[in-house]
Amino acid sequence: MSDIKYILGLFEDPDDMMNGIDKLQDNDISVYDVYTPMPIHGIEDKLGVKRSRLDIVAFICGITGTCTGFGMIYFMLVMDWPMNVGGKPNFAIPDFIPITFELTVLFCAFGMVAAFFYRTHLFPGRAPRVMELRATTDRFVIAIDANKGFDNQKIDNLLKEAGAIEIKHNDRKYVSYE
Amino acid sequence: MSSHNESILREPLITGKDITYAKITDDVLWPVENKPNRAWWIGFIVAAMGACLWLFAVSYTFWNGIGAWGLNKTVGWAWDITGFVWWVGIGHAGTLISAVLLLFRQKWRNSINRSAEAMTIFAVICAATYVVSHMGRPWLAYWPLPLPNQFGSLWVNFNSPLVWDVFAISTYFSVSLVFWYVGLLPDIATIRDRATGLKRRIYSILSFGWTGSVKTWQRFETVSLILAGVATPLVLSVHTIVSMDFATSLIPGWHTTIFPPYFVAGAIFSGFAMVQTLLLVTRKVLGLENYITMFHIESMNKIIVLTGSIVGVAYLSEFFIAWYSGVEGEQYTFLHRFTGPYWWAGCFMYGCNVVMPQLFWFKKIRTNIAISWCLSIVVNIGMWFERFVIIVLSLNRDYLPSSWAMFYPTWVDISVFVGSIGVFFTLFLLFIRVLPSVAMAEVRLILKSSSEQAKKKLMKEGKVNEAEAEYYVESLNAYDSVEQADYVKI
Numbered sequence: 273m274s275d276i277k278y279i280l281g282l283f284e285d286p287d288d289m290m291n292g293i294d295k296l297q298d299n300d301i302s303v304y305d306v307y308t309p310m311p312i313h314g315i316e317d318k319l320g321v322k323r324s325r326l327d328i329v330a331f332i333c334g335i336t337g338t339c340t341g342f343g344m345i346y347f348m349l350v351m352d353w354p355m356n357v358g359g360k361p362n363f364a365i366p367d368f369i370p371i372t373f374e375l376t377v378l379f380c381a382f383g384m385v386a387a388f389f390y391r392t393h394l395f396p397g398r399a400p401r402v403m404e405l406r407a408t409t410d411r412f413v414i415a416i417d418a419n420k421g422f423d424n425q426k427i428d429n430l431l432k433e434a435g436a437i438e439i440k441h442n443d444r445k446y447v448s449y450e
Numbered sequence: 451m452s453s454h455n456e457s458i459l460r461e462p463l464i465t466g467k468d469i470t471y472a473k474i475t476d477d478v479l480w481p482v483e484n485k486p487n488r489a490w491w492i493g494f495i496v497a498a499m500g501a502c503l504w505l506f507a508v509s510y511t512f513w514n515g516i517g518a519w520g521l522n523k524t525v526g527w528a529w530d531i532t533g534f535v536w537w538v539g540i541g542h543a544g545t546l547i548s549a550v551l552l553l554f555r556q557k558w559r560n561s562i563n564r565s566a567e568a569m570t571i572f573a574v575i576c577a578a579t580y581v582v583s584h585m586g587r588p589w590l591a592y593w594p595l596p597l598p599n600q601f602g603s604l605w606v607n608f609n610s611p612l613v614w615d616v617f618a619i620s621t622y623f624s625v626s627l628v629f630w631y632v633g634l635l636p637d638i639a640t641i642r643d644r645a646t647g648l649k650r651r652i653y654s655i656l657s658f659g660w661t662g663s664v665k666t667w668q669r670f671e672t673v674s675l676i677l678a679g680v681a682t683p684l685v686l687s688v689h690t691i692v693s694m695d696f697a698t699s700l701i702p703g704w705h706t707t708i709f710p711p712y713f714v715a716g717a718i719f720s721g722f723a724m725v726q727t728l729l730l731v732t733r734k735v736l737g738l739e740n741y742i743t744m745f746h747i748e749s750m751n752k753i754i755v756l757t758g759s760i761v762g763v764a765y766l767s768e769f770f771i772a773w774y775s776g777v778e779g780e781q782y783t784f785l786h787r788f789t790g791p792y793w794w795a796g797c798f799m800y801g802c803n804v805v806m807p808q809l810f811w812f813k814k815i816r817t818n819i820a821i822s823w824c825l826s827i828v829v830n831i832g833m834w835f836e837r838f839v840i841i842v843l844s845l846n847r848d849y850l851p852s853s854w855a856m857f858y859p860t861w862v863d864i865s866v867f868v869g870s871i872g873v874f875f876t877l878f879l880l881f882i883r884v885l886p887s888v889a890m891a892e893v894r895l896i897l898k899s900s901s902e903q904a905k906k907k908l909m910k911e912g913k914v915n916e917a918e919a920e921y922y923v924e925s926l927n928a929y930d931s932v933e934q935a936d937y938v939k940i
Binding site: 352406 | 475596603604605606609611613614618621624625632635636639642643644654655656657658659663664665666667668672677681683684890891892894895
């Protein structure tokens with residue numbers, strides 16, 4: 273068993289990288305993850321990544337905001353301290369709409385982004401778990417777990433065939449740790 | 451994303467030769483990774499002096515009270531609210547570019563959205579400072595919030611547009627900030643992975659540990675899209691509510707039902723003018739001509755002429771309704787804009803906002819950088835006068851001729867306004883030094899389909915219709931970042 277933990281294929285062109293994923297998968301080699309400097313459309317289907325459910329979170333948070341906003345105003349103006357303003361009705365629904373709407377948006381945006389950060393483990397000060405430093409600049413990186421019993425030579429050849437400009441055998445997972 | 455080819459008829463969004471993903475990063479991060487040049491220092495020192503003036507004038511106001519301003523018992527609202535509405539309006543273009551154009555899949559937004567959103571945030575900060583400083587007793591600024599209090603929980607009046615405004619502006623500011631910061635994460639990670647030492651540590655904290663894995667990007671795109679979806683009605687609601695501060699009152703010139711759409715159009719109008727003012731200088735100073743191209747400039751000018759004309763239609767409707775209402779006070783208010791002592795302010799408003807932008811119907815003017823910049827300044831001035839005319843001219847001649855008065859700003863009024871511009875530019879100049887002023891990840895996205903080099907390659911390979919290619923090359927004439935000579939041989 274060698275010390276190699278991960279094999280990285282560095283591509284200059286996203287289309288070549290997609291080609292590389294196809295080649296690996298045709299040979300039953302599973303991809304650990306892919307790191308890219310920009311979103312790649314269509315890669316989720318290829319790697320079998322399920323669709324994000326953040327839209328559901330956003331909807332639930334938004335509805336919570338709607339209920340909170342409307343409920344708060346109803347409690348304060350209608351139940352707790354109804355005021356007589358020129359004999360106008362206390363329960364003036366049209367007047368409640370602007371703040372109800374604002375709180376819907378506020379809850380939706382903050383709830384969804386909080387869920388995004390929580391699920392993706394993003395928070396200030398988190399040590400970046402980067403396998404290849406150029407993956408955030410100009411390299412499209414396919415990472416393959418080297419300890420899964422695949423033929424390393426074969427992986428190298430497949431990546432090269434697809435157009436990888438550099439192949440790295442990393443003996444540790446994250447190069448960003450000092 | 452097997453690259454499909456975009457129609458040759460569309461103008462390129464990235465110009466220049468040999469643009470690679472690495473070159474985009476180098477170009478955009480140049481100001482962040484190098485020492486600032488002299489132009490930046492001069493701009494920063496001038497802006498910081500303005501910010502100091504602002505600090506002094508606002509402190510003076512807090513110490514002495516609102517009496518330091520030129521307000522009187524007839525004109526009780528003047529430059530403060532003018533400045534507030536002006537800044538909030540300017541902020542709106544940033545959200546429009548980042549959210550509305552995202553929903554419409556306008557790819558040209560990719561290279562201007564970052565700086566426009568930053569502009570939104572700084573403009574809303576300037577607007578918020580006006581709100582706080584005009585309160586007179588700023589230490590009681592929390593009173594519009596629905597907090598339990600010593601009056602037996604007498605809650606705030608949720609029927610009041612001023613309370614709506616508190617919620618609208620604070621939601622707008624915080625959602626814009628979140629939208630902007632989420633978009634920044636991948637680009638901060640780029641700076642982090644290129645830097646060393648302390649800089650790397652700082653950007654490491656700011657990057658939240660971004661890696662750019664498949665799942666992260668997928669969620670990122672979902673979040674961006676939904677944030678754009680909620681920010682779009684939000685931005686419309688904010689200026690609608692700002693307009694209701696006036697429209698729900700009983701003052702002639704204010705209580706106009708057309709105010710919400712009219713204010714929203716005006717906000718987009720003034721915001722795009724400010725984006726144009728900033729970006730025409732930024733692209734030159736930071737050398738971003740290849741990313742913010744003539745197409746971007748022309749598109750923004752088109753939006754300016756469109757929204758300026760919508761504002762013009764709103765002005766006409768106001769005049770018509772004033773006449774049609776048959777109410778003498780209403781009619782007088784609108785005539786007074788041309789015949790009263792403030793006739794010159796009326797001329798600035800109508801001239802700068804409706805007449806001058808019509809020049810943008812000519813392509814020669816739309817694609818001329820110097821004229822575009824001057825006109826963007828004209829629009830900024832015009833939109834300031836629009837708020838001044840609406841606010842002061844509706845107040846200074848009220849129902850009782852014996853109380854008619856003029857508004858004369860004091861040095862404090864002027865310093866707070868000039869100073870707020872200084873605050874804005876100080877923040878903007880700091881932003882372009884420490885954060886990428888162009889959304890790199892999003893620009894990379896359009897490199898293979900919409901760049902000049904990709905289109906040139908198509909032409910070389912003979913994959914395009916000759917007439918169409920000719921049209922395309924002709925359209926590049928207006929670009930200052932394209933060398934026409936390259937196309938002669940093709």
